[in-house]
Amino acid sequence: MAEDTRQPDITAILTAHVEGTMIGVSFRSMLAAVDVATEAGLDVEMLVVLDKPDEATREMLEEVDTHGARLLEVSYGDQALVRNHAVREARGRFIALLDGDDLWTENWLVAAHTLCAAEPRTIAHPYADWVFGESNSLSLPPDQTDPQFNPATLRVTNAWDALCMAPREAYLDHPFQARDLAQGYAFEDWLWNLDTVRAGYVHRVVRDTIHFKRSRSGSQFRHATANRSTTRPTPYHDYAWLQEWERARKGEPGTGSSSPLR
């Protein structure tokens, strides 16, 4: 049979590690969103990537191909590198990432795709990150086009989760950086947001969508926070770059033509 060379609209990527039975919940959530997207006429590729899985998780995902998903197994032990690998394997025009213990609302793929397809260099985030499980909170991420949004905020705090939808090239041109907790570097999603904002991508929020994030005591985020990790160094923290950027935004003379946020 000839290989289908048509580019899918979206590649939905589910990454898994040692989630065990819980991965089934996330996979079902992905299937529900893919069903809605397919009904809306979108072509969605499903990729499930196992990174150093335990046996229970591997067993859980043995039959994903029967649902139309492709299963990969890698051995990085690092979420950032797993995502990079998955993106290289993906064929979709847009990439949607889902962690192996989280869920989307079923409309996520359609709604995010509508936004990303309409506006080039757009990165779509859900309206709410709904944290459940061991803690309970809501993060309502900002839309970069909100007049009150201050990009300087990104210097001191992250604004968006990595589990968004973005053009595939956004991930290829700006791959996630590996963690190095021993050296105090983590928060690869924060760094990715800084890199993409610098590169001129616009982070937008998609109304009526939610990303359900399971909170667990052993999560990498909690490890990184307890470890007082920071992002890896980035020009975003450099006063010289910030000054140049500020001038460029104001249209002042003497600014470099390569200033990315003009």
Place this chain on the structure above:
Amino acid sequence: MRDLIRLLPTLKKHLAKTYVVWKRLRVCAHPRLYSAQFSASELEELGGEFDVDRAVSHYLAHGVHEGKRLCALFNPDWYLEQLDRAGIKITKDMAPFIHWLAVGWDEWIVPTPLFHEGFYEERYPGPAKAYPWSFVHYVKKGCYEANRLASPNGRHHPGGSDPQASELQAPLLLREMLYRADDYDLSRTSWAEEGARAARAKYDTLGTARMTELVAKAAEIEPLVLQPHWDYPVAGTPPYRGRRLFLDRQAEELRRAVGRVHVDTVVLVPGGTADAVAATLDSLLARAGSDSLLVVGTDTGGTAEESRAPEKAYLDLLPFLEGMERGFRLDLLLDLVRGVTAERIVVVGSELGWGLLATYGRQLSARASLVAYVPSAEGDPEQTGPGPAVREFQQCFAHLDWALVETEALAKELTDRYALPRALAGRLVPPGEHAVERAFHVPSSHQHG
């Protein structure tokens, strides 16, 4: 109080409780907010910043007629909206604040978007129950306590405590209310209140029929999403709300205050009089020159003169740290040293500086040479053992390129105490005529840049 009687609703029942209203008015007076509604020249004519007594007197005699706002926790437009919901009429000539004190208070109408009754009572059932109406607890106590969240949309202040806040009747959220003060008519609203309104609107969107349906469908897959620990989960809603959002403003103000985009060496000193650090600082200044060096006072405030640093090379960090919890203070200092891409960070007696090295030494040592001055206990009768900074030394030495130790004896003591190998012991530079010069020539133990 005579001024107040003229302002009260004319019904007997209101007039009969003039003293009660008077007490409420006093409790709700926030002179910093009131002062902020006057220009500098107007304030000067009026005798300077108001205190509670003067603010109350001036408000009753003048401010109420001019539409000024005395209470940070009273938003006139919000109150009128709530009154309307409650079906309570108010005449046009009635000052909404006075009406609230006399009528709305008894109806338990919360007059500000910055407080959420259900959230507060859920989080603090004890204190809230001590008062018939939980908002009164917040007005009298909670608004001065750093650990109180007033609404699901954040705590509205940068987290640090202020022991004088209660005495001065300066609620902690005033910092945020007065942010971008020029952009708002403070007699009616503020950055904080508009942010809280926007955050509430975003939060309320989650309750629409469409969102409810989507959540229900997700719950069919994972019922746990419907099991909140709280009825009112904390919601971060940047750009208006978020735990660290205040920090970005301070970081930007600090960047502008520094006025330089790069310095070679950042020296962190406690601030104030510099007897203990003067010798080291003098040597560093002689070595680096004031153009490429920035001396930052971190702990006690003070002037360049007190720290014996050149005016143009000195920065008092205290004004930027005011009201912030320690973690945020460290992060602000981190933002500064990263921002100026310092090649060398020298801690000379700065408590916050030691904290920076202990917390972020790993990351900083990859980009800059880290250095510290370690004082001796000699001559200090209150100190025993290897010196006042030994704990900090222990936490940070692994990240240091060298440490300037105050005495030869201290260098030996530290070497023995930690059984330092010769190469590491060589990083302890004892005093001497050219100690700093010599120290700068100690080979770096880290890959910088």
